[in-house]
Amino acid sequence: MEHELLTIKNNALSLILDAADRKELDEIKLQFLGRSGELTKALKGLSKLKKEDRPKIGVVANDVKTIIEDAISQREQALGKVQKKSINIDVTEPGTKPALGSLHLVTQAMREITKIFESIGFQRVRYPEIEWDWYAFEALNFPENHPARDDWETFFIDQKKSDKYGPVVLTPHTSSGQIRQLEKGKLPVKMLNIAKCYRRQSDVSHTPMFHQFETLVVGENISISDLKGTLDYFVKSYFGQNRKSRIRPYHFQFTEPSFETDVSCGVCNGRGCKLCKEGWLEIGGAGMVHPNVLKNCGFDPEKYTGFASGWGVERVLMMKDGIQIDDLRTLYGNDLDFLKQF
Numbered sequence: 001m002e003h004e005l006l007t008i009k010n011n012a013l014s015l016i017l018d019a020a021d022r023k024e025l026d027e028i029k030l031q032f033l034g035r036s037g038e039l040t041k042a043l044k045g046l047s048k049l050k051k052e053d054r055p056k057i058g059v060v061a062n063d064v065k066t067i068i069e070d071a072i073s074q075r076e077q078a079l080g081k082v083q084k085k086s087i088n089i090d091v092t093e094p095g096t097k098p099a100l101g102s103l104h105l106v107t108q109a110m111r112e113i114t115k116i117f118e119s120i121g122f123q124r125v126r127y128p129e130i131e132w133d134w135y136a137f138e139a140l141n142f143p144e145n146h147p148a149r150d151d152w153e154t155f156f157i158d159q160k161k162s163d164k165y166g167p168v169v170l171t172p173h174t175s176s177g178q179i180r181q182l183e184k185g186k187l188p189v190k191m192l193n194i195a196k197c198y199r200r201q202s203d204v205s206h207t208p209m210f211h212q213f214e215t216l217v218v219g220e221n222i223s224i225s226d227l228k229g230t231l232d233y234f235v236k237s238y239f240g241q242n243r244k245s246r247i248r249p250y251h252f253q254f255t256e257p258s259f260e261t262d263v264s265c266g267v268c269n270g271r272g273c274k275l276c277k278e279g280w281l282e283i284g285g286a287g288m289v290h291p292n293v294l295k296n297c298g299f300d301p302e303k304y305t306g307f308a309s310g311w312g313v314e315r316v317l318m319m320k321d322g323i324q325i326d327d328l329r330t331l332y333g334n335d336l337d338f339l340k341q342f
């Protein structure tokens with residue numbers, strides 16, 4: 001009797017596991033637990049046993065029953081609930097709106113910047129952000145021992161050096177795009193290159209990855225006044241007509257003369273305050289394209305001149321009225337509560 005019960009259990013379990021759908025499972029249930037099911041019949045046979053054998057076999061029989069019932073209900077769950085025949089739907093109930101995302105703050109800024117420059121004839125271009133030393137430094141007139149070229153400032157890619165182009169770096173500025181553009185050999189050029197840049201720095205006002213937007217205009221008779229005019233047009237379009245711009249002497253390897261470019265502070269209107277100290281906020285570098293850069297790209301510096309500028313996307317974004325972020329790293333922290341505000 002005990003052996004018979006265990007055989008029933010084993011048969012039932014293997015059939016239950018193999019059941020492909022609810023219908024099959026219901027049939028199996030009937031086959032074993034139904035009124036004339038195999039187990040039911042076996043249980044009825046208990047009464048024919050000798051009195052002293054009944055308790056022991058009774059326990060086994062009950063165990064087998066519970067095991068089969070549990071296996072069926074587990075399999076039922078695995079196969080999924082039966083669909084209700086009728087569902088009450090209130091068609092007048094308002095639906096659930098799908099969640100809408102929005103563009104990241106920095107993407108919004110890049111789009112706005114692009115629009116402004118496109119409206120005065122600049123063409124948006126994209127060049128590699130993982131670049132050879134030649135494009136990031138050498139062709140831009142950087143001397144061999146310039147500090148930007150060591151691995152305290154720039155990220156180097158672990159890859160074999162090229163004999164011609166040197167090691168591979170993550171572009172520390174968008175100026176590498178100047179060379180990519182000029183090596184195409186076509187003038188005049190009026191490009192806007194917006195890209196990610198990478199530097200080994202991370203604090204409240206720096207992130208290791210940030211964005212720059214770079215202009216490059218090369219042709220005949222391009223002068224400093226073209227640079228100043230473009231700067232002023234950008235500043236007034238992006239920050240507001242009441243803002244002023246200025247250029248100050250500075251030094252870059254790939255421009256001569258070089259400048260830092262400033263915009264008047266929006267908080268104090270250029271009078272000087274806690275934020276700006278002397279009324280001006282810096283947006284980045286600029287200058288007249290260095291003759292060596294033109295030569296490196298095959299152009300005669302006696303005939304052609306140009307200007308270039310490289311400004312920070314995050315920087316202009318933060319300076320825009322109304323946006324106050326006290327730690328730049330917040331921009332890339334992926335905190336939805338922060339991002340949802342914009």
Ligand code: PHE
Pocket residue numbers: 172173174175214252255258284285286287308309310311
């Ligand atoms: N590449 C410079 C920087 O990252 C900015 C710059 C661009 C300066 C173009 C002059 C001309 O600081």
